[in-house]
Amino acid sequence: MKKPHFIIKNKFQKRRELYSDILTPIILKDVCERVTGCRDYTYEFNDTGYNEGRLAIIKYKGRTNFISFSEDRVMGRNSSFQSFPTALVRYHQExxxxxxxxxxxxxxxxxxxxxxxxxxxxxxxxxxxxFLNEDDFLTSRIHFFTAVDDIITSRDMNRGRNRSNQSTYLTRGSDNTIQIYGKTYGASKYETTLLCLALSKIATTGIELYEIREGNLRILPAPAREVINNLGTIKIISTDLTMERREFEENDSLRSPRYIFNILERLGPKKCSFCNCEIPQLVEGAHIWPVADIKRESNLSQAQKLEKAIDGNNGIWLCQNHHKLLDFHILTISNEGELKIQSNLDEISSDFIKDITTTNQIPDTVLTSQFVGYLEKRNRAFQDSHYQILI
Ligand SMILES: [Zn+2]
Structure with missing residues (x-):
């Protein structure tokens, strides 16, 4: 009978060494035994092209086995797993x-x-x-995720301190859809790809991938995009602002993935600023300077208006209750960030609002100078005297 046969591309894209230097006979034998049960193998190190995905392939008994190897050098959090999603995409293409x-x-x-x-x-x-040898290297076993919301929570807990370096966001929309907001270039594209392929295994509701494009920067690499498309479970939506431009022309409200992405980048995961509600289906991006007012501003070009309408600084997370209360000016935020309530509101409504509101001051982290600029624009038309401090 034929022995298991390794096929390994030998060249690194960015290193002088070869995979034959790293994947020693001892390692190949161990891999072969764990994958096929056989100790004997044949192999070929192939010098054409680069090894993308830190990948070896073993063909044996009609089965094609893809083996991706961890980094053999100390790497930062962004670079350590850049190869693996490529291997996973290659596997899906097989x-x-x-x-x-x-x-x-x-x-x-x-x-x-x-x-x-x-x-x-x-x-x-x-x-x-x-995982072939996790017991030799990890102190605790790896458990797969069984629920999407576990992934969302874990993602939020593992977000890097510098948000702009970690630009994949996972949340749910008001219709319960799982939404992935991902930059599709740089290091983020690898994480976006892996999230998509993992989510598609366990999701029971629709998944939308919002590709955050910037100028001419690339969309998700073609092979990854094709694999995600072929899963049939993920809808890929490009946000090159075409949708926003059309919406902005036609409506006084703005349905904009780009705006949501910008608030995610600024404030992190969805959490109502007035009551701390973190149920993503209930939390929305709320404009400070309303879209309708921006559209009426005469001394801004159309492009500048759209820019203001999707600016993450022109927004906060609010639950649906608080969003409506702010939109209808039952609640307002002073230029200093104090939360105020209409003075002449009936007592029952007023008591209800006090019950569901846990703060009377917008936190300093939200209250940037740009945010205050938008507050001032919002408040131009309002008489502060008609409102009083909550509590
Ligand atoms: Zn709320």
């Missing part, structure tokens, strides 16, 4: 239906178990990856 994908830890001096790495391992397992 036409042989009899296929499996594995992950193998290589010895390295780095920490294998940072909270972020553990989050990524769980996503990988959810996406269908088998």
């Amino acid at each position: 036409e042989n239906k009899n296929k499996k994908i594995f992950f193998y830890f290589l010895p390295s001096s780095g920490n294998y178990e940072t909270p972020y790495f553990k989050f990524i391992y769980r996503l990988m397992k959810t996406a269908g990856v088998e």
Whole structure:
């Protein structure tokens, strides 16, 4: 009978070494035994092209096995997992239906178990990856996610301090859709791809991927985009502002993924600023300077108006109750960030609002100078004397 056969592209894209230097006979034998049960194997290191995905392929008994290897050097959180989604995409592209994908830890001096790495391992397992040697390298077993909301919560907990470096956001829309807001270039595209492939395994509701484009920067790489499209469970929506321009022309409200993305970047996950409600289906982006008022501003060009309408500084997260109360001017925010209520409101309504509102001051983190600028524009038309401090 034929022995298992390794096919490995030998060249790195950015390093001088070769994969044959790293994937020693001892490692290949161990991988082969764990994947196929056989100790003997044949192999070829192929010098054409680069090895994308830190990948080896073993063909054996009609099955194509993809094995992606961990980094063998200490890497930062953004670069450590850039290869794996490429391997996963390659696996999905494989036409042989009899296929499996594995992950193998290589010895390295780095920490294998940072909270972020553990989050990524769980996503990988959810996406269908088998870990070949986790017991040798990790102190606790990796559990796959069983519910989308666990992924959303874990994603929020593992967000880097510098939000702009971690520009994939996962949340739900008011219709319960799972929404992925992802920059589709740079390091974020790898995380976006992995999130999509993991979510599609366990989601029971629709998934929308909003591709956040910037100028001519690339959309998700074509192979990843095609694989995500072929899953049939994820709707890819490009946000090149075409939708926003049309909406802005036609409506006084603005349905804009770009605006939501900008608020996510500014404030983090959805959480009502007035009551701390974190149920994403109930929390919306609320304009401070309303879209209708922006449209009436005579000394701004159309492009400048749209810019104001989608500016993350021109918004806060509010639950549906508080959003309506603000829109109808039953509640207002002073230029100093104090939350105020209409003075002549009946007592029952007033008591209800006090019950559901947990603060009377917008936190300093939200109250940037740009935000205050929008407050001043909003409040131009209002008499502060008609409102009083809550509580
Ligand atoms: Zn609220």
